[in-house]
Structures are given as C-alpha cells and as structure tokens.
Amino acid sequence: MASEGYVINAFGKKGAGAAFEQFQILRGQSGPDDVEFDIHFCGISQWDVQFCNDDLGNTNFPIVPGREMAGVVRWVGSNVQEYKLGDRVGVGTVVDSCMACDQCNANKEHACKKGFTMAFNEPTKHGHISTDSGYTYGGFSQRISVHQNFVIKIPDNFPLEAAAACLTTGTSCYAPLKKFGALTKPKRVCILGMGNMGMIGIRIANVMGNEVTAMSVHENKESLAFELGAQFFLSWAKAEDMKQAYRRYDIILNTLSGPHEVGTFLPMLDHNGTIVQLGLMINPHNLIQYPDLVRPCLAVAGHIAGNIVDTRETMEFCAGKNLKPIQTIVLADQLDDVFEVLANPATTIARYTLDCKKSFSKLMEDESGEVVIEKSEESENDAPDFEDVVDAGDDEGLGGGGGEGGEGGEAPPPDEAEGGADEEPPPPEEEMPPEEEEEPQ
Ligand SMILES: [Zn+2]
Secondary structure (H helix, E strand, C coil), rough: CCCCEEEEEEEEEEECCCCEEEEEEEEECCCHHHHHHHEEEEEEEEHHHHHCCCCCCCCCCECCCCCEEEEEEEECCCCCCCCCCCCCCEEEEEEECCCCCHHHHCCCHHHHHCEEEEECCCCCCCCCCCCCCCCCCCCCEEEEEEEEHEECCCCCCCCHHHHHHHHHHHHHHHHHHCCHHHHCCCCCCEEECHHHHHHHHHHHHHHCHHHEEECCCCCHHHHHHHHHCCCCEEEECCHHHHHHHHHEEEEEEECCCCCCCCCHHHHHHEEEEEEEECCCCCCCCCHHHHHHHHCCCCEEEECCCCHHHHHHHHHHHHHCCCCCCCCEEECHHHHHHHHHHHHHHCCCCCCEEEEHHHHHHHHHCCCCCCCCCCCCCCCCCCCCEEEEEEECCCEEEECCCCCCCCCCCCCCCHHCHHHHHCCCCCCCCCCCCCCCCCCCC
16 A cells, blocks of 8 residues: 555545545555556546446445546656656556566556456555555546556547547457457447447447447437447347347447346357457356357357557547547536436436546635635636537547446346337247347446
C-alpha cells in the first residue's frame, strides 16, 4: 500500500447498496517510467455497475469504478520518451502486469501469466502502481499514473470523450474480430446483444467490411441497428429468425452478460465457426459437446478487452474512420440515475460517459461552500444535460446501449423469455431453443 503519493478526489461507493459519493484517495508516487495524466472523461460500462453492486461477491469497498480513462498528460518520468506534457492519452482495462512473463514479452499483457491488473478493484500486486488501499482505483477520479507501457495515445483529431469508448469497449470488439480474421477478409458476423458493446461491435464489424447481423430481442433497436451498419436484424426469441440464422455465421460476438446458454447459439455458426463470449457472466453453461460442438467443428472462445497493441490499433482505427460513439455525457451527480438505468434490462438505448473534469470542477467546494474551480482551461467538450440523450443523427456514431462487457445482464429464465416475448420458442427441429433476454451492458 502506498503511504506516499498524491491525494485526489474520486467518486465511488462504500458499499453495494450505497449511493455514489465523493471522497479522497491516494495514488502512489509516480516513478521514472510513469505517465501521470488528468482524467477528463471516463466511459461507464456494465462492468462498473456489476462490480459496484458486488454481483460477483468480490468487490473491495470503497470502490472507484471506471475502465475507460481519457485525458491530458501533466507529468512524465525521466525514462519516458514517447509522451510529453499536454499529450492526449488514455488507459483502459489493463493498467499493470508482471512485464516479465512470456505473454507480457509478446505484448499480450492482458494474458499475463501472473494475471494482469484491472483498472479498479484489483490488488496492486505487480508494484508498478499503488494506492492507499492496496487495490486499484478506476477512472471516476481526477488523475492517474500508469507505467508508460499501458498508455494509449489519442490522435489529435479525435475527441477525448469519443476516444474513451475505444479503450475497453471498442477494443473488446476489435481485438476478437481481428483475431478470428474479420479484419483482413470479410466474414459473416453476428453481434449478439445490443447494449453498449453490441452497438460498438456492429459499427466496427461493419466498417471492417463484414456482413453484419445484429441480434436482439428488443425490436425498438432494429432501426438503430441498421443505422449503425448492420445489414440484418434478428431476434433469438423468434423461431422464424432463428431458422434464418441457422449455420449462417463465421463469427458471433456474444455481448450478453446475463445468464444464458451458449449452446442456444451454436447452431447459428457455420462449420468451423467461433462464438466469442465477452460478457461478465458467472453462471455455468450446459454445453452439449456431441453433436452440437463436435460435428460442425465449432469453437467457443472468451475474450477480455485487448492487449496494448490491439488497443492502440483500435484507437487509430476508430479515429481514422471517425467512429464516435452515440452517447450521453453526464456529470457525477447523475451517476446514481445512470447506474440504475444500466442495471435494468436494456430496452433503452444508452451509452454514458462521465465528464470527470467538469464534475470535479463543479463539485469541489471549499469549506465556506463556495465552488472552487481548480483550473480555468475549458473542457473541449461541453456536456449536454442529462436529458439531451444521444448525438442522434450522428450516423458516424458507434453505439448506445448499456454497459460494456456485453450487453445482456440478467436474462429471464429460458422458458419465460423476456417480457413475454411474443414469440414461441423452439425453432427448427432440435436446432435452436430461443433464449432469454438481453440487457444493458
Ligand atoms: Zn506477465
């Protein structure tokens, strides 16, 4: 645990049922290889919600969430050559690793043999980062220091609040699409679930040149799916749609984060196809190996965020294509409302990003109750009011929808597919039992 360093303000929770509050945290002294930057924006994801609610039962309180931090460099260590004061940078899910194992040496920090360190809630065991609690604090805070290996440069022409989405949500889609060949040769891609990650996945898969099907049980998302670049829209709650999806895809990005059976979707994969599980889903799957998995030679893969190379590529790719997320910029006093929206099934279309700079400027009060504005420089992006949802009409937008590990969330039990999904379940023969509902992410 750090005893020396710098004290900053943060927004977080002190218990699973608690409201957001502002408190101070200490981050350890920056070292010669560190880049210290002011956080201007931080994306809000489904994982933030799930960890704050202690859904996995392993949350260390107080927690400061946030895995998509974008800002401006205020200090660099003596060994840092690549970054300088004033540079626009960010950091995503991976903030530290052992930097010595074969995976780290192969630039696959997110696969570190000793376990990478996530931006929040994880022990600072590798020692390149430290805090007063011994656990990492995320981006709902004023400033962070990370080893230069984990810093992502943000292109000059790309707004910081748009760049935040690339740091975790974007790379979580970009990296597996690249890994399974969709970046270099057009594939038939299905994006399962249309929360925050699903929306962005549709856009990225489309711009890569793939044939894209968006799949959601929420029909109100159909028009947006087409806007984002999907060529087809199907619902897994409709038997007719599932027939159409039979053996149709090379890759499925499954962004559902609520309970579901991966086996439900296997018949949608063509021979040698791969389904990539992205969501924070802790329930076991009841997978039927033969014939479901074996005969069509399918692969079930998992993926989290991306390594630093992939994250940097994602940033360049999105900036180069001007892919900006459809999102609402919010201030810290709106966090409780936002988290409530994201905790409920995503019939709404929403992605949120916290304007950290403006939040701390507005909320920092001195003892006399007067607002103290720390710095005068104006945030380059004016945050709209909470009601001003989306940059609607921005057809370059990436996506909306809930959090981010995957859309999904708690899906209703299999036999009561959401909201009484109009449609009857079982589709073709033994093929594919429709499944529950999706959620925000
Ligand atoms: Zn390692």
